[in-house]
Amino acid sequence: MYNFDVEKPTSIADAVKALGREEAQPMSGGQTLIPTLKARLAMPSVLVSLKGIAEMQGICTDDAGRICIGGGTVHAVVAKEAAAQYPALAGLAARIGDPAVRNRGTIGGSVANNDPSACYPAAVLASGATIVTNAREIAADDFFEGMFATALDEGEIITEVKFPIPEKAHYEKFIQPASRFPLVAVYVAKFADGVRVAVTGASENGVFRWTEAEDALSGNFSADAVAGLKIDGSGMIGDLHGTGDYRAHLIGVMTKRAVAALA
């Protein structure tokens, strides 16, 4: 690590102010950021810890029936407290990393980071969630802009994520054997007015919606409806753990299995 200052604001307003300092960066659980700092791959002059901001913690339900998760809420809390209302989301949170990661890592950090293999972005996109920041609300469809890229401006903080609750939903994850992040994972959410399918781990452009599958499932919500669908392997990540073609194949299998789990 290089030297840096640490600020510990207790309100969103103070955090935003602190982030106005030059080369300032927000930090939540540090599960992604601290390894980056240790490897000297980042050089912020100020780290603004969001952990002490009470208004960014916890889970509630809004008037529209959406489940609202504070940006600073750790995965372990989501796994426990969202289980009754939104089991698919809670199940996803329960299988991120290991207990240490789940007790430090936050939904805000995960969504802001938009790792192409992260779990939460798939839930956010498939649920059609809204990302709330200190400045505005951003629809999931407008938020994810490619690998590690989002609509967030410099110094903008995710304070909350609001999830409409689907009739049913399932997250099917095939792990990369080393990191245990998704090699490919698919989140299927069935709403009264249609089905949304989001894919993580696979594309060089990060999380995306598989619209062909959504169309097929909106007409006929069954594993058979997606059994024949194929997705092209070009544009998919190819690395030590699998080629683009393999990932493309897994998208089909994971989608089919997610739907089968809900049938």
Add this chain to the structure above:
Amino acid sequence: MPKDGGIGASSKRREDIRFLTGEGNYTDDINLHGQAYVFFLRSDIAHGILNSVDTSAAETMPGVVKIFTGADFEAVGSIPCGWQITDKHGEVMQEPRHPVLAHGKVRHVGEPIAAVVAESLAEARDAAEAIVLDITDLPAVINMKEAVKEGATKVHDDLTSNLCYDWGFVEENKGAVDKAFEEAHHVTTLELVNNRLVANPMEPRVAVGDYARGTGDHTLYTTSQNPHVIRLLMGAFVLGIPEHKLRVVAPDVGGGFGTKIFHYQEEAFCTFAAKACNRPVKWTSSRSEAFMLDAHGRDHVTKIQMALDKDNNFTALRTDTYANMGAYLSTFAPSVPTWLHGTLMAGNYKTPLIYVNVKAVFTNTVPVDAYRGAGRPEATYQLERLVDKCAHELGVDPIALRRQNFITEFPYATPVAVEYDTGDYVATMDKLEEISDMAGFAARRKASEAKGKLRGFGVNCYIEACGIAPSNLVGQLGARAGLYESATVRVNATGGLVVMTGSHSHGQGHETSFPQVIAEMIGIPEDMIEIVHGDTANTPMGMGTYGSRSLAVGGSAMVRATEKIIAKAKKIASHLLEASEGDIELKDGAFSVAGTDKSVAWGDVTLAAYVPHNYPLEDIEPGLEETAFYDPSNFTYPSGAYACEVELDPETGHVTIERFSAADDFGNIVNPMIVTGQVHGGLAQGIGQALMENCTYDSDGQLLSASYMDYAMPRASDLPFYTVDHSCQTPCTHNPLGVKGCGEAGAIGSPPAVVNAVLDAMRSGGKDVGHIDMPVTPARVWAAMNS
């Protein structure tokens, strides 16, 4: 009935109390007064000409004590290699200089170029970033077969090529072997890769150098499996420090698996720098450095062929292997693909003619050396995969084919220069068929198929050479060291014993199992015996722990020293009992006169030895302390049969291990619980190699699997509950304990069973691909299923 002490008892591991309560004393726990820290500036390219290293800006950075570059080590020796191979033309291997810090050229990613010693690690690292390097990139030599082609870029300009040696074994047999292949009824050919691995001990390497100006004494604290070997190699060959002025301490060590046998540059650097800076210098490896720099394991590319007659008897075997040495020769690297591999190619079979060719190749990668099993897993994997392939090509049962060709008479002299003293391969195979519930497999396969999964069953046998081994033999084979072991047994006045052993325990449990042996011999409680190891200042010259040699060789030395103790104690007892020495018996901690009720307790005899008032001073010296060096007459040959049962998801290619059974013959067993634990650990590493682990460089020599994000280590959830049996026991005939060694068996014996099982599952799904390379990842299985 389990015994509650002594040989055969599952005594609880006493060292675990301090390990599990955070009371261990590891090298990184050692912090000396005035200590400075070193950070190594390492090459980020695989191959290049080092035009200049400019440290001028860095020298002025805060906290910097001293900065070293390759030029500072020109007068210092090369990191030595401990084994010299003579090739098939009678020429000795090519042996490049291995500098402590790179000079002139860098030859692998991570090679140290400069070392900054500073008041803190952070300051050292900051200063290292201010060092300016001028390097001209050269093409990286990565692929072994390309590396030995005419005109290939050379890793070492002063060598004639990238070929370290071209070894033929047994060269005189080659003609007869080739003739047998011409006359064969059937020939099976298999080409395979033995995947490169990172050892990944839980504790990364650490070195702390210390120097006392007042006396000229050097001390090195280091994470080593063999402190005396480090003292000899570093003192005599690198730094020119006589052994009496150099102490090497390897305190608690958190796992070695081979990679902590070797002498590394960082040890020599810290020892050298402590004197140059006149203060202690500490280096702690980061996990990233461990991935990049701890000597890797395996990395063979092999073509193997079996010739059979019309009755399916094996008539001849020949192999062609390319073995990666990396950029420099690590301590025992040349011996691994040769004497630890070629001599095992007979396996459990009476194949009469064998020829092994090994080409060892230099590449721009980190050195490759022994990793749990070292050479023997490579031999077992290719042979046992080949035998399975023979069976499938011939349409015969793989177990029946093995049984038909088993060696059944012992001692057995193989055509590859070793003599197996004992073994019973039929017994371990019978035991395996029983414990793996082969009979129930068909029903289990049906149940898997009902879930849309494929199920496969695979077996293999193994033989290994352990207890490494007779000094005169290894000397002829090129070892530059002896391979005896030592022990000093010191009996205290009040009867307790301290054993100072040359063996080193880094997780194996010697502090528990060694006392069990002495407790049995004398008939006293185990807690009267303490084991001291790991410090050259208070243990006799020993060769350390690797090759499953500690109990077989180190334990035997301890037995010999204890026999001397008992012989002397009997003399004292005979004096005290006023009986003739020949009538004295030792039992349950007391000496008695045969046929009488006269006896004297162990503690009275030991007290007499140190308070010799009533003592035969004219015949024997006071005191009770003896040393023995034990040099065995042969290797030991553990063997066994393993079975793996997998379930395969044909849609994703994902393989899970459902059952794993191991029937081993380790000869006599001192502590069954520790033996079971050793097998479990070995199996985890063997299954890890077979299914998950893969150390990969790209064509530029960048390490792709450089962290746990990309290097897949097996976790508990990836492994089944093992069924382990070691009731088949044919004791070793040439060591006093009749033990054979168990530390590596699991890693040696498991990979072929896993791959054989995966192929069996694929065949049951209608896909016969003949072979699939390790690690058998989901992506590879899916690609093979769809090929």
